Structures are given as C-alpha cells and as structure tokens.
Amino acid sequence: MNRIRPFDHLILILGTLFMCVPVLVAVMTSTHSAVDIHMNGLYLTPGDNAVETYQTVLTRQGGFTGQVTGMTMLMNSLILGVGFAVGKIVLSMAAAYALVYFRFRFATFLFWIIFTTLLLPLEVRIMPSYQVMSSLGLLNSYTGLIVPLLASATGTFYFRQFFKSVPDELLEAARIDGAGPWKFLWDVLIPLSKTMMAAIFIIMFVYGWNQYLWPMLMTTEERFFTLMRGIKQILQVWIGSQIPDYNEAFALAVLALLPPVIVVVVFQRWFIKGLTESDK
Amino acid sequence: MSDAAQPMKSAGMIRRWLSRPARAAPAKPVQFDQPLLPWLFLAPQLAVIFVFFYWPSVQAITSSFYIEDPFGFGATFVGLDNYKDALGSAEYQRIAGFTALFTVLVTGFSLGLGLLFAVKADKVIRGRTAYRTALIAVYAIAPPVAGLMGMMLFDQHIGPFVQLAAWFGYDMKVGINYWDTAFAMILVSVWKQVPYNFIFFLSGLQGIPASVREASVIDCRNGFTRFRTAILPLLAPTAFFLLIINITYALFDTFAVIDVMVKDKPANNPLTLVYKVYNDGFRGNDIGGSAAQSVILMVIVLVLTLIQFRWLERRVHYG
Numbered sequence: 059m060n061r062i063r064p065f066d067h068l069i070l071i072l073g074t075l076f077m078c079v080p081v082l083v084a085v086m087t088s089t090h091s092a093v094d095i096h097m098n099g100l101y102l103t104p105g106d107n108a109v110e111t112y113q114t115v116l117t118r119q120g121g122f123t124g125q126v127t128g129m130t131m132l133m134n135s136l137i138l139g140v141g142f143a144v145g146k147i148v149l150s151m152a153a154a155y156a157l158v159y160f161r162f163r164f165a166t167f168l169f170w171i172i173f174t175t176l177l178l179p180l181e182v183r184i185m186p187s188y189q190v191m192s193s194l195g196l197l198n199s200y201t202g203l204i205v206p207l208l209a210s211a212t213g214t215f216y217f218r219q220f221f222k223s224v225p226d227e228l229l230e231a232a233r234i235d236g237a238g239p240w241k242f243l244w245d246v247l248i249p250l251s252k253t254m255m256a257a258i259f260i261i262m263f264v265y266g267w268n269q270y271l272w273p274m275l276m277t278t279e280e281r282f283f284t285l286m287r288g289i290k291q292i293l294q295v296w297i298g299s300q301i302p303d304y305n306e307a308f309a310l311a312v313l314a315l316l317p318p319v320i321v322v323v324v325f326q327r328w329f330i331k332g333l334t335e336s337d338k
Numbered sequence: 339m340s341d342a343a344q345p346m347k348s349a350g351m352i353r354r355w356l357s358r359p360a361r362a363a364p365a366k367p368v369q370f371d372q373p374l375l376p377w378l379f380l381a382p383q384l385a386v387i388f389v390f391f392y393w394p395s396v397q398a399i400t401s402s403f404y405i406e407d408p409f410g411f412g413a414t415f416v417g418l419d420n421y422k423d424a425l426g427s428a429e430y431q432r433i434a435g436f437t438a439l440f441t442v443l444v445t446g447f448s449l450g451l452g453l454l455f456a457v458k459a460d461k462v463i464r465g466r467t468a469y470r471t472a473l474i475a476v477y478a479i480a481p482p483v484a485g486l487m488g489m490m491l492f493d494q495h496i497g498p499f500v501q502l503a504a505w506f507g508y509d510m511k512v513g514i515n516y517w518d519t520a521f522a523m524i525l526v527s528v529w530k531q532v533p534y535n536f537i538f539f540l541s542g543l544q545g546i547p548a549s550v551r552e553a554s555v556i557d558c559r560n561g562f563t564r565f566r567t568a569i570l571p572l573l574a575p576t577a578f579f580l581l582i583i584n585i586t587y588a589l590f591d592t593f594a595v596i597d598v599m600v601k602d603k604p605a606n607n608p609l610t611l612v613y614k615v616y617n618d619g620f621r622g623n624d625i626g627g628s629a630a631q632s633v634i635l636m637v638i639v640l641v642l643t644l645i646q647f648r649w650l651e652r653r654v655h656y657g
Binding site: 063066067069070073074076077078080081083084087095096099100148149150152153155156157158159160161162163165168171172175176177178179181182183184185186187188189190194205206208209210211214218221222226229230233238239264267268269270271275286289290293294304307308311314315318319321322323326330333334 | 365366367368369370371372373375376377379380382383384386387389390391393394395397398401451454455458459461462465469470471472473474475476477478479480481482483486487489490491495496497498501529532533537538541586590591593594597598601612615616619620625628629632635636639640643644
C-alpha cells in the first residue's frame, strides 16, 4: 500500500492548481498598479504597489456620502461574522439544552416547530422577510443584519446531536451531587462542549462573514456596508471606466477572502470535525 | 420519531401526539422535571423563529394570492392567477429550463471532482496534509468573491480564459453572449463547491474500516472494479446526502455568483429561478408574482429536504 503513485499525485497536483491558482492570481495581481494590469494582464508574481493599493482601499473615503472606507466594511463584516456566530451558539445551545435535558409538555411539538426552519432557506422568503424588517423599522441596523439570519435551526440541530451523545451517567451523577439545571449547564455541559462550540463558531463565522443577499437588501446606508456589499459596489463603478481599478477590486477581494480562509485553514481539524460529525 | 409523520385522523390523535414526549422515549432517560425553565431556555430561539421565519413565510404564501398595488394602496385577491402567470410565461419556462441544466451540471461536476480528489487524497501518504489544506481552503471563499475572481479571469481585456479562447480563434464575450456567461457561471460555481464535497467524501472514505479495505484487496486485484464494487456502495449515504446539499447549493447559494457576474444587467444573460424571484420582487415591484415564485421554490426545497430527512432518519438508526 505504500508505493508512491505518480498518477495519484498528478491528479492531486492538478486539483490543487485548479483550486488555488485563482486565489494566488488574485493576491499577486492586487500588488500591481492598475495600469500595469491593464497592459500586461494578470500576474503570478508579486509587484511593488501593494502598500499603496491596500492603503487606498482601506482608508479612502468612498461612496456617495464619503463615509465608507475599506476599514469600515472590514469592521462591519467582522461584526456580522462574530455577532452571528456568537448569537447562533447562545440561542441554539439554550434551545438544545431545553429539548434534550428537560421533560415538559409540547417538547416534541416545539422540536418540529424549530426544525421546520431547516426546510426553507432565507433566499426563498427574501421578499416578505424584507417587508417584515421594514415594518419593524430594523433596516440599516446591526440587529436587522444579524438577528434574522439566526432564524434557522442548524446550530440547534448540531448541539442536540452532541448533547444526545453525552453519557447519561453525567446527569445522574450531577443530580446525586445535588446539582440543579443551571449548575449542570455551567459546570458540566459547557466545559464538555468546548470543542463543539469552537467548531460551530468557525462554521458560523464563515457563514456570517460570507453573507451577500441579506446585507445587500438590509443596508442602504453606506456606514453599514460589509465587504461583500463593497464588492458589488466596485463592480458597478467599473462599468464605463477607461482603465478599471483592477488592483483595488482584487485587493478588496483579498480582504474579503483572507479572514475566513485563514480561520478555516488554521482550525482545519475542528472545522472538519464540526462539519462532518454534526451533519449526521 | 418516524411515526410522527403518519397522518393524524382526529383531534384526539393530535392531542395524544402533542403529549407524546411524556410517554414516548425521551432524548435522555433521566431529565430535569421543571415545567417553566425549558421555556425560558427556548424563548429566544422561538421568538426569532416566529418573527423572522414563520411570519414572513406565511406572508409569502398569502401575498402569492394577491396582486398588490405597486404604490402600496391595497391589494386585490386573484386566487391562483399569480401561479398561472408565472408558470405560463415563456420567460419563466426558459429560466426554469436553464436552472435545471445549471443545477445538473454544477451538481454533477462538483460531486465528481470532489470524489476524484478525495479518493486520491485518501490513497497518498506523502504530502496528504498539504493537499488537504490546499483543497479545502476555497470552502471559506464567499460566492460573490468567487464571482468577482471569475469576472477577472473572463475579463474582456485581461482575462486569461478569453485570451485562451482567442488563441483557438473563438471570441469569448462573458456578460454579453448567453452561453459564454453560462459557462463562466458554471465553472465558478463548481470551483466554489468542490471543497465541500471533498471534505465529506474524504471523511466518508476514512470512516471505512481497514479490515474492509484489506478484504477487498484480497478479493479483487483490479483497483477500479474494487472501488466500484466495494468502496462506492459504502460511500453511497455520503453521496446521497451531498447530492441534496449540492442541488440546494446550485438552486440558492449561487445567487451571489450570478448577481456579480451579470453585473446588474440581467437583460440577455442566463439567470436562475431564485434570481428571478429577487428581480421581480425588488426591481419589478411585482410582489404577488414574486411571492408565487417563492412558494414554487419553497415546494421544491420542501420535497428535497423531506427526502433528505427520511434518509437522515435511516442513517441515524442503522448507520
């Protein structure tokens, strides 16, 4: 079984190139000037314009109001990613705890109420969701950006599966020691769930950071724009310009892709575990 | 859990079904017995779900039966007219046809490539971590960013794909020529989805016991036949799960890729159904028509997800 297989490696190398060269091209090209890119096309080698381009993208006041900079969008993406991940973990852990560890009326009914949300993604009910948000006066706010995305049971499903796999003896032992529900949650269940929480945090952070359609609809004020919204903006400006700012578009793309890619690559093991084991 | 899906004949049955947890097997043999505390834990989740899931979903269904005045002055009940208009229009049928083709191609290629890379990455020993990292990194890239990068690779002036096509004597015009745009969209959407399938196939392959592999090596010398007859059936549950996920991805999550690549000019470009819902609702202000299309999509997703749930149940029990 330990033979070296050149053919297998060939396919894997081709696959790696297929997946990674576009990213490399984006990173490398973003370090050249717009004129160079316009004349010579895309680059696979670093250029000397990196500092200037990224400084422009991060700090230049842009848009109609002159309020939005790359830095603002980066912050908003971060708020959306972290806020969504934390909110999801808190809400779904609490709900899963109630569903798994308590005996009460309507538990099964509530289970179905919650899990029906897995059936319909946000995209199919986007228009009425927008109307609801506007009648609640939540357009252009962080609450409106984050909270409606929490209305899905994925996290609850992950935690429910995980809690069910926790040995029953722990609860029995805790009860014999006189622990109530709060104490059991704080001192036993949360410490046990740390890996699971980390895995879900990574998955949800990437999901929140990468949201496109919802932030696009919810935010018309530029100070709430995320990086994904900025990408749409930069493409709209592009049409009709003589030499498009290729370098700035690539720099924005790199800013938008690096944080989630780094998180996924660094925490690979947790991330894969969370993704594959909880989807059963 | 599976018997809950049976039809309920009377109010008595519903009542019994509602009070089932007290007698049916609970999630844990030992549970806390406090009547109010679980409601406290569930309250935030339920509040969010009711306001942001059930309310809009019900609204989508009701407004699909009305024609709403675009300036907000009242609505007229029109029954199933919005559905008839949507399903009957030539434009809708054309877009539905493209959506089907798009879904089949994106699902097929991203599953195929994901499986191919997973099988190879499972075999090699040297460099396996490096390959794995390189192949999953793209998972984290957002669809609009993938779309932007695709736009660059297919750009009229600087795009290497356009230059490559020109070298073969073909004048590629992404954003203007219908099929050129479709090709670019499909390529970008596949590229974005391969890592997801790779992760699941690889974890499925690594879950196959060494004893099964060794036995299959003894039984069958031909590597491909061995893969087809011994390994592939064991991967079938993973593949089925991924099939549904990929169809949902191609139908909905590719919205951003399409939106970025058609650059707000849907005129002559290939679109998918979810893009049409958005376009008719927010640009065309046709709220009833958009809602009817939403409901049609809801039904499609509902059917897909129910199939997946059935499979999920089986896997939990016998897997």
